Structure formats: C-alpha cells, structure tokens
Amino acid sequence: MLxxxxxxxxxxxxxxxxxxxxxxxxxxxxxxxxxxLVSTGPRFTGFESPGSDGAAALRDSVDSLVAxxxxxxxxxxxxxxxxxxxxxxxxxAGSDREFVKTLAGSEPTAVANExxxxxxxxxxxxxxxxxxxxxxxxxxxxxxxxARAFRDELRKRLGIRNINSEPxxxxxxxxxxxxxxxxxxxxxxLAALARRLK
Numbered sequence: 001m002l003x004x005x006x007x008x009x010x011x012x013x014x015x016x017x018x019x020x021x022x023x024x025x026x027x028x029x030x031x032x033x034x035x036x037l038v039s040t041g042p043r044f045t046g047f048e049s050p051g052s053d054g055a056a057a058l059r060d061s062v063d064s065l066v067a068x069x070x071x072x073x074x075x076x077x078x079x080x081x082x083x084x085x086x087x088x089x090x091x092x093a094g095s096d097r098e099f100v101k102t103l104a105g106s107e108p109t110a111v112a113n114e115x116x117x118x119x120x121x122x123x124x125x126x127x128x129x130x131x132x133x134x135x136x137x138x139x140x141x142x143x144x145x146x147a148r149a150f151r152d153e154l155r156k157r158l159g160i161r162n163i164n165s166e167p168x169x170x171x172x173x174x175x176x177x178x179x180x181x182x183x184x185x186x187x188x189x190l191a192a193l194a195r196r197l198k
Contacts, residue, residue, distance in 0.1 A: 065146055069153040074197050077157070081150050081194035088143055088187035095138070099131040136177050144175045147186055154193040 009017045069077060103124065151172055160166060170176035171186040179185065 066149050066153070069149060074157065077153065078194045078197045081154065081190055081197075084146065084150055085187035085191040085194070088147065088183050088190075091139070091143065092135075092181060092183035092187075095131070095135040099128070102127055102131070132177070136175070139171070139177065139183060140175045143183070144171075147172055147190065150190055151193065154190070154197060158193065158196055 009020060012020075069080070072080065155163070155166070167189065169182075169186050169189050170178050171182040172189065177183065
C-alpha cells in the first residue's frame with residue numbers, strides 16, 4: 001500500500017499514502033477495541049455504590065450538621081457527641097448480634113467428609129463477608145460523615161492543630177472497619193474528645 005508498485009494510491013505522494021494507512025489502522029483498532037469492550041465489559045455484581053444523588057443529599061446534610069455543630073455551646077456539643085458515640089456502639093453491637101443470630105440459627109450439620117466440611121465453612125465465610133459488607137455500607141452511609149464532622153469540630157474547639165499527634169482511627173480516617181471493634185474504637189475516641197471539652 002505504501003510502496004510505489006502497489007495499485008492503491010499509486011499516484012499519491014508518500015505522505016498522503018502514509019496518512020491514509022495510519023487513519024485506516026486507527027479506525028480498525030478502535031472498532032476492534034470497542035467490540036472487545038462490549039463483549040468483555042464490566043459486569044454489575046450488585047455491590048456497586050448507590051448513585052450520586054444520594055451522595056449529594058448526604059453531603060448537604062453533613063454541611064448543615066457542620067454548621068449546626070459549630071453553633072452549639074460546648075456543653076451541648078459534649079452531650080450530642082456522647083449521644084452519637086452511644087449510637088455508634090449500639091449500631092456495632094446490633095450488627096454483631098445479627099450476624100451471630102444468623103450463624104446460631106442455622107442447624108449444625110453433620111459432616112461426613114472433608115468436602116462437606118469445606119462447603120459448610122465456605123458458606124459461613126460468605127455469610128461473614130456479606131455481613132461485614134452490609135455493616136460497612138450502613139456505617140459509611142449513616143455514620144461516617146457525621147462522625148468526621150463531630151471529630152473535626154471537637155479538634156477545632158480543643159485547639160488540636162497537629163493531627164499527627166492524635167491516634168489513627170481507621171473507621172474515622174478512611175471508613176475502614178479493621179480490627180475487633182472498629183466502630184466502638186471510633187466512638188470511644190469521640191467520647192474522649194468530648195469529655196476533654198470544657
């Protein structure tokens with residue numbers, strides 16, 4: 001196609017022949033990539049985050065909470081924080097109880113061999129994963145932003161400028177529920193900050 005002896009674009013200069021070949025190659029590669037994406041594209045698993053409409057409404061409610069917290073006198077802020085910490089602990093305890101009930105509710109099955117035992121363990125692992133995922137989603141949607149708002153307001157009022165001197169709480173910093181009682185740890189930290197408020 002590019003050499004002079006070929007019939008296609010024979011009378012055209014080399015630059016035009018090269019441009020035509022590059023354009024056709026690009027078009028073919030784009031079409032093939034599109035077809036590949038359509039055939040192997042993303043599969044929706046049901047674990048996707050909800051739409052941005054809910055996130056925008058949540059952001060607005062958190063902004064109003066921040067304004068509300070900054071207007072509260074110290075004694076009321078302390079009481080509100082302690083109440084919120086109690087609500088956090090109750091949520092974590094409730095989700096733990098709910099998971100234990102699902103495990104305790106299932107009748108223990110007699111396992112005849114290793115394969116059956118592995119199947120039972122796999123089923124319990126899936127239940128644990130789904131329970132943890134549900135707890136994380138509810139925490140992230142209902143408690144994470146308000147908890148950060150409480151923490152930030154308390155730090156501001158207590159004059160804590162060096163946040164590196166404060167303990168790292170994954171549930172408050174990145175909404176990561178790691179450890180034995182991550183939400184209770186966040187609640188205890190918020191309560192400790194609130195008790196320091198005068």
